[in-house]
Amino acid sequence: MGIKVFEFVKRAKGLSSDEFHRRWRDELAAEIAASEAARRHLRRYELNSRLPLDYRRDRHALEVADAGFDGVDVRWFASEADRVAFEGDRALAERLAGHRARLLDPHSLSVVTADPVAILDEPGRESAQAKLLCILRRHPALEAAPFHAHWRDHHGGLFQRIPGLRDPILAYDQNHGLATDAPFDGVTEQWFADLAAFAESLKDEANVTDVAPDVAYMLDPKSVHFIMAGPPVVVVG
Numbered sequence: 001m002g003i004k005v006f007e008f009v010k011r012a013k014g015l016s017s018d019e020f021h022r023r024w025r026d027e028l029a030a031e032i033a034a035s036e037a038a039r040r041h042l043r044r045y046e047l048n049s050r051l052p053l054d055y056r057r058d059r060h061a062l063e064v065a066d067a068g069f070d071g072v073d074v075r076w077f078a079s080e081a082d083r084v085a086f087e088g089d090r091a092l093a094e095r096l097a098g099h100r101a102r103l104l105d106p107h108s109l110s111v112v113t114a115d116p117v118a119i120l121d122e123p124g125r126e127s128a129q130a131k132l133l134c135i136l137r138r139h140p141a142l143e144a145a146p147f148h149a150h151w152r153d154h155h156g157g158l159f160q161r162i163p164g165l166r167d168p169i170l171a172y173d174q175n176h177g178l179a180t181d182a183p184f185d186g187v188t189e190q191w192f193a194d195l196a197a198f199a200e201s202l203k204d205e206a207n208v209t210d211v212a213p214d215v216a217y218m219l220d221p222k223s224v225h226f227i228m229a230g231p232p233v234v235v236v237g
Contacts, residue, residue, distance in 0.1 A: 002043070002115040003077040004175055006187045008069045008135055008225060010105035020070055020103060021049045028099040029073075029235045037089035044076035044237030048133055048229035053195050060202045062212060067225045069109075072133045076237065083112070109135055109225065111184040116173035119156040124170030128191035130198055130228055137184050137223030144180040147218060151186070152176070155214050164204035165211065168197055184223065195228055 011020035029047055032038050038045065049071045059066060077083040086092075138147035152174060159165045159172055170191040177185040192198040201207075215221075 001079075003080055003083045003178075004113045004115065005075045005077070005083065006111050006113065006133070006135065006175065007073040008109040008133075008227070009071055009073060010068055010107065011070045012101075012103055012105055015103065017050070017052070017055060017070060023103055024049070024071065025233055025235075028096065028103055029233075031095055031099060032092070033235045035089070035092045035095070037086050037092045038236055041077060041082040041086040041089075042075060042236045043078050043082075044074075045235045046074050046232040046237070047235060048072040048074065048131060048227070048232045050227045051130060051195055051230050054228040057195070057199070060199065062202055062207055064221065064224045064226065069225060069227050072227065072229065074232070109184065111135060111175075111177050111182060111187060112179065113175035113177050113186055116175045116189070117152055117156070118171070118173055119152075119159055120166065120169055120172040122170050124193070125191040127193075128170045129194045129230060130192040131230070131232070132188065132190040132192070132198060132226055132228055134188040134224060134226035135184050136186055136188065137220045139218055139220055142218060144185070147185060148176050150218055155211075155218065158206070158210050158214065162206045162210060164206045165201075168192060168201035168204075188226075198228060 011017065015023075025047055029045070032042075032045065050069070075086075077086065138144065142150070156172070156174060159169065170193065172191075173189040175187040175189065192201070
């Protein structure tokens with residue numbers, strides 16, 4: 001079983017979004033890519049930078065409030081042992097500490113997941129210009145196993161069965177968290193032709209009649225945070 005690690009990050013105070021995204025890629029990510037730890041343990045590493053238009057748009061009534069995240073760092077490992085070895089590499093951690101202090105707000109959100117479950121898998125994901133990444137936590141009334149089954153089979157099934165939900169999405173992956181006591185339980189990834197296509201998709205009535213009640217049942221609404229990113233920058237892989 002493969003392992004994915006998602007980290008939702010905000011830029012440090014005083015950095016513009018343009019400066020942050022450039023330095024995140026050219027300094028912090030480049031340091032990781034050049035490391036022995038990455039060569040030995042990373043299967044893939046990508047940066048998902050928030051779209052400039054996503055900073056300026058008005059959110060739909062069905063969307064959660066904008067919490068100000070600027071990007072999502074995603075790392076793939078072949079095994080849990082590789083993840084532990086990579087994250088425990090002291091030499092790399094020391095080199096990254098300065099970059100993180102200069103570039104990142106210390107309050108990031110992260111979750112360790114298994115390889116994704118593909119709810120919708122279309123060739124169009126390669127041409128998508130907008131990608132939703134949403135970190136989430138289950139409703140406190142749900143135990144982990146029932147939540148993951150419901151999210152995969154029932155909630156995912158809505159997007160497979162209902163044309164108004166399915167057709168605008170070029171691909172849809174669910175990344176299910178591995179630890180039952182972690183602060184977050186997973187990450188949704190959905191690919192769209194562009195940001196306008198995502199915004200238009202929210203107008204379908206099934207979002208009100210089917211998706212919203214199901215989200216209220218299975219998720220803690222205060223835990224849901226997302227960004228709309230552009231095509232990922234693949235650093236390793």
